[in-house]
Amino acid sequence: xxxxxxxxxxxxxxxxxxxxxxxxxxxxxxxxxxxxxxxxxxxxxxxxxxxxxxxxxxxxxxxxxxxxxxxxxxxxxxxxxxxxxxxxxxxxxxxxxxxxxxxxxxxxxxxxxxxxxxxxxxxxxxxxxxxxxxxxxxxxxxxxxxxxxxxxxxxxxxxxxxxxxxxxxxxxxxxxxxxxxxxxxxxxxxxxxxxxxxxxxxxxxxxxxxxxxxxxxxxxxxxxxxxxxxxxxxxxxxxxxxxxxxxxxxxxxxxxxxxxxxxxxxxxxxxxxxxxxxxxxxxxxxxxxxxxxxxxxxxxxxxxxxxxxxxxxxxxxxxxxxxxxxxxxxxxxxxxxxxxxxxxxxxxxxxxxxxxxxxxxxxxxxxxxxxxxxxxxxxxxxxxxxxxxxxxxxxxxxxxxxxxxxxxxxxxxxxxxxxxxxxxxxxxxxxxxxxxxxxxxxxxxxxxxxxxxxxxxxxxxxxxx
Amino acid sequence: xxxxxxxxxxxxxxxxxxxxxxxxxxxxxxxxxxxxxxxxxxxxxxxxxxxxxxxxxxxxxxxxxxxxxxxxxxxxxxxxxxxxxxxxxxxxxx
Numbered sequence: 001x002x003x004x005x006x007x008x009x010x011x012x013x014x015x016x017x018x019x020x021x022x023x024x025x026x027x028x029x030x031x032x033x034x035x036x037x038x039x040x041x042x043x044x045x046x047x048x049x050x051x052x053x054x055x056x057x058x059x060x061x062x063x064x065x066x067x068x069x070x071x072x073x074x075x076x077x078x079x080x081x082x083x084x085x086x087x088x089x090x091x092x093x094x095x096x097x098x099x100x101x102x103x104x105x106x107x108x109x110x111x112x113x114x115x116x117x118x119x120x121x122x123x124x125x126x127x128x129x130x131x132x133x134x135x136x137x138x139x140x141x142x143x144x145x146x147x148x149x150x151x152x153x154x155x156x157x158x159x160x161x162x163x164x165x166x167x168x169x170x171x172x173x174x175x176x177x178x179x180x181x182x183x184x185x186x187x188x189x190x191x192x193x194x195x196x197x198x199x200x201x202x203x204x205x206x207x208x209x210x211x212x213x214x215x216x217x218x219x220x221x222x223x224x225x226x227x228x229x230x231x232x233x234x235x236x237x238x239x240x241x242x243x244x245x246x247x248x249x250x251x252x253x254x255x256x257x258x259x260x261x262x263x264x265x266x267x268x269x270x271x272x273x274x275x276x277x278x279x280x281x282x283x284x285x286x287x288x289x290x291x292x293x294x295x296x297x298x299x300x301x302x303x304x305x306x307x308x309x310x311x312x313x314x315x316x317x318x319x320x321x322x323x324x325x326x327x328x329x330x331x332x333x334x335x336x337x338x339x340x341x342x343x344x345x346x347x348x349x350x351x352x353x354x355x356x357x358x359x360x361x362x363x364x365x366x367x368x369x370x371x372x373x374x375x376x377x378x379x380x381x382x383x384x385x386x387x388x389x390x391x392x393x394x395x396x397x398x399x400x401x402x403x404x405x406x407x408x409x410x411x412x413x414x415x416x417x418x419x420x421x422x423x424x425x426x427x428x429x430x431x432x433x434x435x436x437x438x439x440x441x442x443x444x445x446x447x448x449x450x451x452x453x454x455x456x457x458x459x460x461x462x463x464x465x
Numbered sequence: 466x467x468x469x470x471x472x473x474x475x476x477x478x479x480x481x482x483x484x485x486x487x488x489x490x491x492x493x494x495x496x497x498x499x500x501x502x503x504x505x506x507x508x509x510x511x512x513x514x515x516x517x518x519x520x521x522x523x524x525x526x527x528x529x530x531x532x533x534x535x536x537x538x539x540x541x542x543x544x545x546x547x548x549x550x551x552x553x554x555x556x557x558x559x
Contacts, residue, residue: 010511017505018482024490024498027554034551037501038544041508048511054518059530063517067537074538075545080553083496083546090503090543093535097509100532104516108525111515123469221499228506233472235512241472242479247502249483254495347492354495361493361553372492 009047010239016040017243021250027367044239053111080362081319084217084352085149091220092142095201098135098227099194102128105234106190112235122182124234129178131230132190133197138223140201145216148205149351155210163207164271170200208269211316211393211431213351214258215269222251254353261347261373263399263409292428292440294447297458300387300422303446305463307384309340311376313413314356315349317390317425321452327389328363330456333463342369344376344413346394373411380417388415389424390452392431397438405435415439424448424455497550504543510536 016036023033048054078086105112105128106120114124147153174196181189208216225247232240259266304310312331318324331341343365349356360370380386388395395415398405415421416439423445430436439445448455490498513536516529 013508014479017508018486020501020505021483021486021490021498024494024501026491027494027551030494030497030551030554031548034497034501034544034547037505037547041505041540041544044508044511045514048514051515051518053515055520056518059517059526060514060533063513063530063533064537067534067539068541070534071538071541071543072545075542075549078546080550083500083550086542086546087496087499087503090500090539093539094503094506094509097507097513097532097535097539100528100535101509101512101516104513104525104528104532107528108516108519108523111519111525112512218499221502224503224506228509229476231509231512233469233476235515236468236472237511238472238475239508240511241476243505243508245476245479246483246486247506249480250487250498250502253484253487254499257492257495352496353499354493354497357493358496358550358553361550364553367493367554370493 006047006051007238009043010237013040013044013047014239014242016043017246021246079322080358081322082150083358084213084350084355085146087352088142088145088149088217088220091217091224092139092146094224095135095138095140095142095227098224098231099132099139101231102132102135102234103190103194105231106185106187114234114236118185120185125182125185126178127230127233129181129190129193131227131234132194133174133178134223134227134230136194136197137201137204138220138227140198141205141216141223142220144202144205145213145220148210149213149217155213157209158206163203167200167203170196170203174200204270207271210351211348212262212269214348214353214355215255215262215266217352218251218254218258219270220251222248222255225249225251258348258353261411262407263411290441292447293443293445294449295422296448297450297455298462299446300424300448300455301459301462303420303422304334304385304387304459305337305339307339309342309383310334310385310387311380311383311415311418312341312343313386313388313391313395313415314343314345314360315389315391315394316351316355318452319350319355319359319390321390321454323389323453323456324359324363324365326453326456326460328360328365330460330463331365333460337463342371342376342379344371344373346373346391346413347411349391349394373413377414380414383418384420386415386418386421387424388421389456392425392437393435395421395437395439396431396435398435407435416442418444420444420446422446422448424450424452426451494551494554497547497554500543500547500550504540504547507536507539507543510540
């Protein structure tokens with residue numbers, strides 16, 4: 001009976017988590033949602049601490065204190081442009097925590113009510129292996145994603161011969177070890193399966209290139225949820241199962257949205273090897289001979305202040321240059337001059353879902369001026385100037401016209417329909433997909449070769465004159 | 466077995482709830498969605514606390530302790546970053 005209140009508390013906390021996610025349906029309700037989330041977590045932790053099995057509190061308080069201080073200081077210091085790697089880093093911690101909890105349950109099963117050492121029911125062993133395996137894959141996969149996003153390692157896909165073959169062998173090996181573990185339940189098998197999963201997590205992320213990271217980060221988000229689920233089944237804890245399933249489906253849906261934004265199947269993203277240096281340099285050679293119209297900041301300023309409507313299309317380049325604040329400043333001046341300025345965001349712009357939205361929000365751009373693909377696309381035809389800042393592939397008309405193109409079928413922002421297009425870009429280099437952008441060579445396109453931030457600053461100066 | 470079926474029921478229903486709720490999230494808030502799901506998935510701390518709780522010292526307790534730290538980093542970090550992001554979606558509309 002004394003156990004029942006905790007089940008009830010877990011139920012309340014699960015409902016609070018659902019409300020937390022529900023809140024995100026609009027920016028107005030989102031902050032209240034976050035409060036629900038925090039309350040749910042507090043309820044869950046307090047209910048657990050009151051369980052009869054919890055006798056010593058020293059390490060618990062110490063652990064929460066250490067973790068709390070680290071987490072708080074990271075979260076307060078982090079720059080919004082570094083968000084994707086922060087999230088990837090956080091995912092790795094959930095993964096490792098899942099491995100640790102699975103290990104703890106294996107070494108002290110009686111604390112969790114799943115039998116005694118050496119005598120754990122098979123069902124619990126399977127659940128434990130699932131929790132630990134998914135946790136370990138999440139951990140090492142997220143570390144690689146973190147490295148690629150942070151620039152510690154190259155964002156190019158790393159591929160080698162027999163890569164998929166090797167992964168398949170390791171996968172089969174993993175399954176065999178899980179079976180052996182269930183039959184013998186020795187420590188060695190537990191750790192072997194965990195280490196195998198670590199290696200697999202590492203191997204499945206290295207062939208995936210930088211710009212596919214929105215998919216990878218959402219996929220790892222999903223994995224961290226399934227890992228929590230696995231642990232929930234092991235401990236027969238409904239709260240962990242509910243939360244894990246919520247997070248798991250969230251990540252899965254985000255991955256789906258991202259894949260759809262690139263018109264690529266999830267499988268093709270996961271198999272990796274897309275884009276990268278070779279293709280890019282080849283495309284470079286071909287493009288150099290063709291003439292483009294290039295201009296400077298005063299040309300851009302002139303065109304934009306004489307326009308009736310301007311649409312800004314930001315991409316990863318804006319994030320790299322940290323140009324969101326000056327961009328906003330530039331748009332404010334334009335607005336004061338009576339120009340109608342809006343922002344168009346492609347689903348896969350940036351390195352994580354919603355990346356551009358957050359950066360623009362950071363620069364204080366009102367969210368009702370920020371529009372998605374479907375909302376803005378038909379307006380391009382009546383737009384005077386489109387200002388593309390640090391984006392490329394997501395505007396490439398080849399996605400609609402050239403069936404040979406690797407990006408064929410990808411939904412794009414149809415900026416080619418606007419009267420004129422300005423591209424703020426450092427060079428003519430092809431985008432991530434390694435495809436050259438036909439738009440660069442059109443008569444109504446003007447290239448602004450410069451760093452995104454510098455360009456905006458110069459345009460502001462030119463506008464002031 | 467009955468236990469497992471009951472857990473499976475909860476699991477499947479939760480996936481459905483998740484499915485419909487996540488589709489109603491506005492795309493502009495997909496980044497906060499990731500950070501808040503990251504924070505709540507650290508509810509795994511519940512399992513870690515049970516491992517640290519017993520008075521007896523052992524491997525299980527050490528592993529639980531590590532898991533508590535990791536999960537706590539995530540809980541605090543995740544919720545605070547989410548709050549920071551959502552704060553930026555406020556103020557607007559002069």
